[in-house]
Amino acid sequence: MKKLFVLFITAALAVLSSCGGQAVKGKEEKNAPSPQQTKDFELIAQKTGKAVQSPIPFDYDTYKNNQTVKMQTYIGGENTVKLQPVPVKIGYSLPLTGWTKYKILWVQVGKPGGKTHDLKFIPGWDGNFSLYYILKDGAGDYKVTLFAADDPNSQTFQALLAFNIMSQADAPKDIQKLSLNPYIIDFVNAHIGQTVGRGECWDLAQAALDMLSADWLRPTGFGLPLDPSKDDVLPGDIIQFKTVKVVYATKNGTAIESYGSPDHTAIVYKVLGKLHYQLAHQNVFNTKVVTVSELDLNNKTSGQVWFYRPVMGLVQN
Structure with a gap:
């Protein structure tokens, strides 16, 4: 890294x-x-920062055997978060599975030069999490950055790691679901x-x-x-x-x-x-x-x- x-x-x-x-x-x-x-x-x-279940199926299985991304770790991120390998090329569902010592994570996802999506969630009591983010800006290149804090009410979050992905599929049209x-x-x-x-x-x-x-x-x-x-x-x-x-x-x-x-x-x-x-x-x-x-x-x-x-x-x- x-x-x-x-x-x-x-x-x-x-x-x-x-x-x-x-x-x-x-x-x-x-x-x-x-x-x-x-x-x-x-x-x-x-319950704060807990993700709900999606009615739209994931398409991760189609891309899980692809080459994985190179994680870039920020100082302070060592040994504080472990993310399972993420394929470089994905569909519309970005897998985020791993462990952290922090109480709350803040995920930023965005295309270069585009708007940034900000999402917060609280891992399980043991620090583990297994989530997907459904990309809604269409196929293309994205940068993903994970921030974290010890207090769910914190106003300051420290960056842990970042990586780049390429989406090769648009989300389903029935996104209103x-x-x-x-x-x-x-x-x-x-x-x-x-x-x-x-x-x-x-x-x-x-x-x-x-x-x-x-x-x-x-x-x-x-x-x-x-x-x-x-x-x-x-x-x-x-x-x-x-x-x-x-x-x-x-x-x-x-x-x-x-x-x-x-x-x-x-x-x-x-x-x-x-x-x-x-x-x-x-x-x-x-x-x-x-x-x-x-x-x-x-x-x-x-x-x-x-x-x-x-x-x-x-x-x-």
Whole structure:
């Protein structure tokens, strides 16, 4: 293995440093609905960063006999991670099986000059892991880097090793099967009335995605982009707002709600109609706990919104 210099990644560099987008409700509007509670999903530390099972079959067996990659080890990575051989040429599923002494791993995957996918996961109690990453940017060359930390809540991760692969197959067209929406709603239900992270609006989506080892592009590429005029929006989808203003008619005139100054992030909790939703979000209406409230984007008068479908990244073998 070729040994490289010490490299660290700071999580704070990859996050939205401040919501800067507390949603503001007009004075004439009623308070947000009371939080809905559920005990169906108990979040415990052992579940954080755990990959889910994939409905899409792996294609690793087709490529497992190929020449294997040359691992480049960073200083500090010696004897702290052992990765089973990875073929130089693969399909759309990248195998990641091995052992580490660290409590949490951060995987970066990206094409040269392209966007980087960031995925976190927690190995088993004995340090072992056996996962796949489903490549979604099509065939081509990729660089893979593994970072690690001793604390799942750490803001600084040390690089352990890196290697290059060549994908020779695109992922199946039915990639929508990889949606994580029900899991996202489970996470929301477990945290309604609570503060997630710093209490910033972005922290709720970030925590849910990282808990599920989801595939996303930090800071605001939360999954597969959706067009609400063509695509069905589902509970668990994520909306990013920029300086959005919504105006409602009231018996006394109008009421104005603002989402984003400039940014705000929310999760679709329930679909009430076309562009009409219940949202789960925090740092909203002067509270930093997760709250459910109603929004009708048919009344939007200014600003921009982006919709995303959260999808699986690292999946169980």
